[in-house]
Amino acid sequence: MKKIIFALIVAAMGIIFPAAFRTxxxxxxxxxxxxxxxxxIPHSSSLIPHSSLKPPIWGFFAHKRINRLAVxxxxxxxxxxxxxxxxxxxxxxxxxxxxxxxxxxxxxxxxIDLDNYGPPFNNLPLGWTDALLQHSEIFGITEQGDTLGFxxxxxxxxxxxxxxxxxYRRFFIRQILPLYFTAQETVNVDSLLAFFSxxxxxxxxxxxxxxxxxxxxxxxxxxxxxxLQSMQRRLTDAFRARDAKRILRLCADMGHYIGDAHVPFHTxxxxxxxxxEQHGIHGFWESRIPExxxxxxxxxxxGKPEYVPDPQAxxxxxxxxxNSMVDSVLGMEKALSKSFPTDRQMCPDVRNGKPVxxxxxxxxxxxxxxxxxxxxxxxxxAIHAVxxxxxxxxxxxxxxxxxxxxxxxxxxxxxxxxxxxxKNYQQGKILGRPEDH
Ligand SMILES: [Zn+2]
Numbered sequence: 014m015k016k017i018i019f020a021l022i023v024a025a026m027g028i029i030f031p032a033a034f035r036t037x038x039x040x041x042x043x044x045x046x047x048x049x050x051x052x053x054i055p056h057s058s059s060l061i062p063h064s065s066l067k068p069p070i071w072g073f074f075a076h077k078r079i080n081r082l083a084v085x086x087x088x089x090x091x092x093x094x095x096x097x098x099x100x101x102x103x104x105x106x107x108x109x110x111x112x113x114x115x116x117x118x119x120x121x122x123x124x125i126d127l128d129n130y131g132p133p134f135n136n137l138p139l140g141w142t143d144a145l146l147q148h149s150e151i152f153g154i155t156e157q158g159d160t161l162g163f164x165x166x167x168x169x170x171x172x173x174x175x176x177x178x179x180x181y182r183r184f185f186i187r188q189i190l191p192l193y194f195t196a197q198e199t200v201n202v203d204s205l206l207a208f209f210s211x212x213x214x215x216x217x218x219x220x221x222x223x224x225x226x227x228x229x230x231x232x233x234x235x236x237x238x239x240x241l242q243s244m245q246r247r248l249t250d251a252f253r254a255r256d257a258k259r260i261l262r263l264c265a266d267m268g269h270y271i272g273d274a275h276v277p278f279h280t281x282x283x284x285x286x287x288x289x290e291q292h293g294i295h296g297f298w299e300s301r302i303p304e305x306x307x308x309x310x311x312x313x314x315x316g317k318p319e320y321v322p323d324p325q326a327x328x329x330x331x332x333x334x335x336n337s338m339v340d341s342v343l344g345m346e347k348a349l350s351k352s353f354p355t356d357r358q359m360c361p362d363v364r365n366g367k368p369v370x371x372x373x374x375x376x377x378x379x380x381x382x383x384x385x386x387x388x389x390x391x392x393x394x395a396i397h398a399v400x401x402x403x404x405x406x407x408x409x410x411x412x413x414x415x416x417x418x419x420x421x422x423x424x425x426x427x428x429x430x431x432x433x434x435x436k437n438y439q440q441g442k443i444l445g446r447p448e449d450h
Contacts, residue, residue, distance in 0.1 A: 072300025073107045075307070075392060080106040080268035082313050083399035091407055094415035098261055105265035106272075114437040118196050123273045124235035126282040127336045134333070139325055141239040145193060146185050148231040153205060153222035161222075177212065184208045189227055200225035237279065241270055241328040245406060252410030258421035268399045274328060275395035280336040289343055291350075297372050298342060302381050302388050305374060311389045315397040318404035331398055338387065345383045353379060 081103040084095045095102070112119040130137040138144040150165035164181060188204050205225045231239075244267050251259035273279045278295040286294035303311075321327045350358065353376055360373035372380070381388060407413070423431070 072296065072304060073110070075299060075303045076106040076110070076269050076272050077103045078303075078307065079272045079392065079395050079399060080265060082315075082396045083268060083403065086315060086318055086396070086400040087404065088317065090412065091404065091415060094257070094260075094418055095264075095403075097420070101261060102265050102268065105262070106268050108434065109266055109269040111434045111438040115434060118232075121232040121234075121236045122240040122270060123237060124279040124284060125237045125332055126234040126284075127280045127332065128282050129234045139238075139329055141236075141242060142186060142190065144231055144236075144239055145190065145229060146182060149185070149189060149227055149229045151189070151200060151205070151225065151227045153202070153225045155221055156223050180208075180212060192227065193229060198226045198228065200227050234282070235279075237270060237274055238328045238332050241267070241274065241402075242325050244270065245324045245328075245402060248403070248406040249409045252407050252413055255413050255415075255418055257418045261421060264403050267402055271328075271331070271399045271402060272395045274331040275335055275391045275398065277335045277338040277342050277391075280332050281339045283339070283343070286343060286346075289347065291343060291346055294343070294346055297346070297377070297380070298388065301372050302377050303392065305377055306381060307389075307392070311392065313393065313396065315393050315400070318397070318400035320408055321401050321405040324402070324405065327398070327401070331394075334394075335391070338391075342384065342387070346380055349376075349380055349383055 081099055084092070084099045084102060087095055109119065109122065113123070127134070138147055151163045153161050153163070155161065184204075188201060188208075192198065192200070202222050202225045205222060244263060248260070248263040248267060251263055276299050278284045278298060283289060284295055286292055357373055358376045359370045362369055362371040364371065407415075
């Protein structure tokens with residue numbers, strides 16, 4: 014009897030949500046990220062990774078520099094609080110990269126594989142809820158062990174009547190969205206059944222699903238521009254509350270992610286040249302070149318921050334601009350590697366106390382030249398964008414007085430957490446994609 018009822022339910026749901034229904038095996042849902050390794054080691058004309066070394070940690074140098082220089086652009090009303098904390102904001106510009114050694118949820122915040130969605134990017138939802146809604150799938154597991162999927166990314170929703178779409182959206186916001194932030198994937202089966210029941214597709218005393226879960230397909234391709242939107246809101250709240258500690262933490266983190274958004278390799282699935290035999294080009298572009306040349310001649314004068322009326326559009330523009338440069342940064346290195354003497358492309362160097370081979374100074378200079386100042390321009394754009402985001406949050410919070418806020422004191426738990434973070438970084442293996450900082 015149960016089977017018949019269940020079949021009826023399934024059929025009913027199939028009618029209501031025709032394109033949303035399909036079956037699949039539970040275990041095939043897991044998505045594994047390929048574990049590419051890290052720093053640049055030479056091999057004829059290509060840059061080969063070396064697994065025993067940490068990735069170049071925009072590298073640590075550029076992230077710290079971006080946060081420091083962003084502080085110096087702020088108006089006096091903000092400077093009064095930010096200047097005394099400039100060292101902290103600079104030092105902690107790299108915390109998000111360190112967290113990648115502590116939790117696998119951290120990595121997707123640093124990148125977005127835009128090539129997964131376009132061009133053109135017409136169907137890419139710019140808001141977080143819409144994006145997660147479109148790229149998540151809900152599964153119910155039956156007593157018989159069958160796994161049934163609903164509302165997956167293959168379902169464009171076009172076949173769903175509008176009122177059902179709205180009902181699903183409400184269910185999703187209430188039941189699924191909060192799960193993302195807890196990294197929990199189990200869906201409350203009673204809520205799931207209640208939702209189907211509300212939609213008129215369940216039978217009274219039967220329980221067709223014994224458990225439920227959801228999968229988001231967004232994370233595997235990165236969530237950077239969406240994450241920035243949520244950080245902007247949180248930072249605005251922190252200013253509103255005049256919470257010095259939260260302001261500093263969020264500003265340091267935002268500076269990092271905005272920096273990442275300005276790097277072409279943080280916006281493509283070919284994030285380390287692995288698809289074009291240019292392994293290591295990520296660190297070459299964002300770490301090696303700034304480390305060699307930034308102090309020698311980069312112009313960091315970016316002017317005062319401007320108010321950003323639409324942060325969502327602002328953050329998306331940053332990643333779209335970065336993405337528009339991907340072909341050039343790859344193509345130019347490829348061409349250069351063919352014309353430049355092979356034995357003068359990689360040189361011995363020391364990194365994190367270990368001997369490595371890294372792009373030679375002359376080769377780096379040649380790459381920088383063919384890029385015609387692109388790296389300097391992106392670094393300047395990042396500094397300006399960071400100060401604009403901080404400034405906008407402060408303005409949106411009503412321009413609170415920052416002049417007499419208590420200096421934040423770290424609690425014992427926070428000090429411990431920071432030590433733990435450093436320890437994980439020193440010893441640990443990066444969780445998730447390694448070459449995106
Ligand atoms: Zn990063």
